[in-house]
Amino acid sequence: MPSNPKSAASLAEEAKMATCKHALDCSMYSQFGRSGLLDIWKQKYCNGKYEDCVRYQLTLIGEPVSPAMLPNGKMLR
Amino acid sequence: MTDPQSYWPWWLGSLGLAGVSIAFYLVTGRTLGVSGSYDRVLRGRRALEAADSAEHLLADPAAMEAALRAATEEEFGADAVAPQVAAPARSISTAVLVRKRWLTWMQHVVFLGGLLLGGGVSALSRGELGLRFCLDAEFGRYVGRGWIAWGVLFVGGMLAGFGARLSGGCTSGNGLSGCGRLLLPSLVATATFFAVGIATSLLIQARAL
Numbered sequence: 001m002p003s004n005p006k007s008a009a010s011l012a013e014e015a016k017m018a019t020c021k022h023a024l025d026c027s028m029y030s031q032f033g034r035s036g037l038l039d040i041w042k043q044k045y046c047n048g049k050y051e052d053c054v055r056y057q058l059t060l061i062g063e064p065v066s067p068a069m070l071p072n073g074k075m076l077r
Numbered sequence: 078m079t080d081p082q083s084y085w086p087w088w089l090g091s092l093g094l095a096g097v098s099i100a101f102y103l104v105t106g107r108t109l110g111v112s113g114s115y116d117r118v119l120r121g122r123r124a125l126e127a128a129d130s131a132e133h134l135l136a137d138p139a140a141m142e143a144a145l146r147a148a149t150e151e152e153f154g155a156d157a158v159a160p161q162v163a164a165p166a167r168s169i170s171t172a173v174l175v176r177k178r179w180l181t182w183m184q185h186v187v188f189l190g191g192l193l194l195g196g197g198v199s200a201l202s203r204g205e206l207g208l209r210f211c212l213d214a215e216f217g218r219y220v221g222r223g224w225i226a227w228g229v230l231f232v233g234g235m236l237a238g239f240g241a242r243l244s245g246g247c248t249s250g251n252g253l254s255g256c257g258r259l260l261l262p263s264l265v266a267t268a269t270f271f272a273v274g275i276a277t278s279l280l281i282q283a284r285a286l
Binding site for chain 2: 031037041064068074077
């Protein structure tokens with residue numbers, strides 16, 4: 001049974017609480033926040049070892065980050 | 078050589094730098110850094126291309142949902158994926174994304190343009206505005222003349238740019254924004270800039286004497 005989609009406001013609040021300080025501006029984090037299916041990504045990266053997130057690493061050095069790039073560096077196809 | 082007495086008063090420069098640093102942060106949400114802005118302007122096209130590459134997924138929530146599910150199973154295994162799935166993935170308009178990145182790019186272009194304009198206004202106020210292709214006599218005495226001087230300038234510029242990116246910022250990014258926030262890497266980088274600058278200056282003077 002589908003769960004209720006989270007509102008933009010609750011997603012923003014959740015992003016502020018994330019360990020990764022880039023979560024608020026991360027387009028992939030907002031995608032993860034839409035579905036319980038994807039919580040595992042947030043547990044491993046956004047609220048876990050966010051330093052391992054390739055999106056985070058690229059942002060730190062000023063490289064452009066594709067909206068389709070996952071935290072593990074792979075691209076969504 | 079420009080008479081230092083003809084420069085604007087130091088306190089006016091301090092107020093200007095502080096005002097620009099604060100205004101830059103308020104407008105862009107990022108701390109000021111000239112080499113960083115230059116870098117972002119040069120990389121702007123690549124950023125837009127990165128947004129375009131995801132266009133089909135961003136425009137289609139169902140495709141995004143399927144791609145995320147497949148990627149999650151691939152990364153964590155099928156057991157990690159909850160049986161009941163959920164809300165449709167959010168569709169982000171590519172046009173909105175591209176417009177946002179274009180606006181960010183323009184902010185940096187305007188900032189860099191403002192640097193040129195500000196320098197021009199300063200020179201104009203002293204009656205020194207104009208194009209000059211002859212290097213200063215002092216520069217020629219210390220460093221060399223003709224093509225040697227231009228070569229030294231070119232290599233020096235390359236090294237300064239390389240060093241600025243290596244240290245994550247130049248004298249504005251590390252010196253103004255980083256030291257202002259007491260960031261240790263910026264304090265070290267700025268101390269290094271000044272120490273090497275003073276040492277180089279002393280070496281050149283010693284060689285010229």
